[in-house]
Amino acid sequence: MLCPAALAVGKEMGLPGTTTCECRDLPEPVLLPGCVPLHGADLLEPLQNRSDPVYQLMIDLGRDYLLAEGFIVNTMDALEHETLLAFKELSDKGAYPPAYAVGPFTRRRSADSDEVKHSCLRWLDNQPDGSVLYVSFGSGGTLSTVQTAELAAGLEASGQRFLWVVHHPNDKDSSAAYLGTAATDADPLSYLPDGFVERINGTGLLVPLWAPQVEILNHVAVGGFMSHGGWNSTLETVAAGVPMVAWPLYAEQRMNAVILSSDRVGLALWERPPLGKDGAVVPREEVAALVRELMEGEKGAAARKKAGHLRDEAEIASAPGGPQDRALAVVAGMISLHQKSHGE
Template sequence: MGVTKIGACKCRDLPAPVVLPGCLPLHGADLVEPLQERVDPVFGLLVDLGLDYLHSDGFIVNTFDALEHETLKAFRELSDKGVYPPAYAVGPLVRSSPDEASAAEHRCTAWLDEQPDGSVLYVCFGSGGTLSTLQTAELAAGLEASGQRFLWVVRFPNDKDSSACYFNGGKTTADHGGDADDPLSYLPEGFVERTRAVGLVVPEWAPQVEILGHRAVGGFLTHCGWNSALEAVAAGVPALAWLLFAEQRMNAVKLASEHVGLALRVHAREDDGVVPREEVAAAARELMVGDRGAVARQRARELRAEARRASAPGGPAHQALAAVVDMWKCAAASSAAADAAAGGGLCMNP
């Protein structure tokens, strides 16, 4: 199926949400960016890739039932009918710190030890998320105005690409008055000194898993990348969803849904896409001390318990992974002729 068979209108302008079996309705503007514009050359590639998935023997998915129950149920039902390959929920798989010793010695750990329980908003946009110079200033002003404690991992601003850290380290030039070797130099003048009593800014990197698991952290301002989302779930920390690129819009819809209830959303201006300081301050206060934040915190604790049950020895994640291993063993034992005769079907041991 090519692009011409699907249509020519912009998906972001669809009058009704896109409804998929077992999934939350998604407005066109919530889809990944290449799917919003059908003239985008990547659009056709994604469509063809999706159709190729139908020829697979199954999907290994880093998720668990309590987080995506209806979707996994729909996959099971459609798989039984031969519509889709089966999905194996082997999550939540959450990485540990790459270097536990350096994480323990990181200065943010000592700072967190001095903060009250559940009082700190952790601010980080993943391994590749990048803010513009203006957005960096608005975020700083909003955090300061919120009156909440915060730990912010600051990267170099980039005015052209919100995913710049993935490709060039996210460094900008000194055109905006900052030091090309110090991302903190792009923060508003005096910000670090004025907020020293309640905030800590860390350049480039911090041990995220350890931070989210610290008793002092009570909220997570995140870009909603799936790894970060699962790390928040595993730690039982509610989130503020601040979207940048890729599939993060779809993730945010799920995390902020009534069923999941882990996240609140921040809203950008329509004209320039910037989240203003007033919105930052209000959203931070709501998550950390507001009524909606209290509901999200309770839901985060519930999801943490469900995640632990899912990944416990002998639990659903282990069972799903065992089924995948069984499939691989069966495929390895089958001849090419038998595999072709079976039409690519699964062979599962009883």
């Protein structure tokens, strides 16, 4: 959501602050210092259409960010090294307030206990190491009815083991489950294709609405994650060392997918939809091919190796006295100095 603040960078670089087309129609990628090139269609939806009432709000928010004395960012150097370096250079020149990479902050795993262990974890206990694809689109992500059916068929056709957290489909809003706005008494499994539940018995597990994600990602049986690519889920999969198939749905998730699938990070498999095909249904054949590539293919093996490296870097970053502690110490010192200067 910091993209509107790029106007300040553009001004410093002598670039015009306006365009003659919508962001989504820009002929060339958007190049921000230290960032992976972004297509206009990768940006937040309100920024793609200047007639959107939220567009001006986003621009104003971007400018207001410049009033901050610093940004506390839940990330780490190994994940966004070039971006953090470029941001520091711009901050040193006075273009931006400084950014402090204090991540990765993620929820800790619960202590193992057979009495409180979720049934899906007990199912994972009986699966081979690294054999299960975990499928979840977060607490808010929803697929259309048709896409839900195609995803189910693709998972079945892939021949891979999977654990899928199933939400109710929604044909109008890809974030309909966010904050419970899609609440219904219907069983989400009832929307799946006829006979699907019975056919995948033994190779797949369906969990309605919620599952303990951190514990699942850190289970030895899990070898991949099909995710919407929200930042919390991204950091949780980084901390667990699990590679991803990115399936962005809303908010900044498209930008996350670009970064995570880039050569720079290499954690996720994702292909940008062809021009004009955003929102199109991903057919079962493509779903199956993506799943097999992640779990068995060369690209999946490369992503798995990168995921392991990022997990090691996350442990280093969050170790006592490590980069996370040092960044937080700087922030604490800045706050303390501010309080003293104001007699608080």
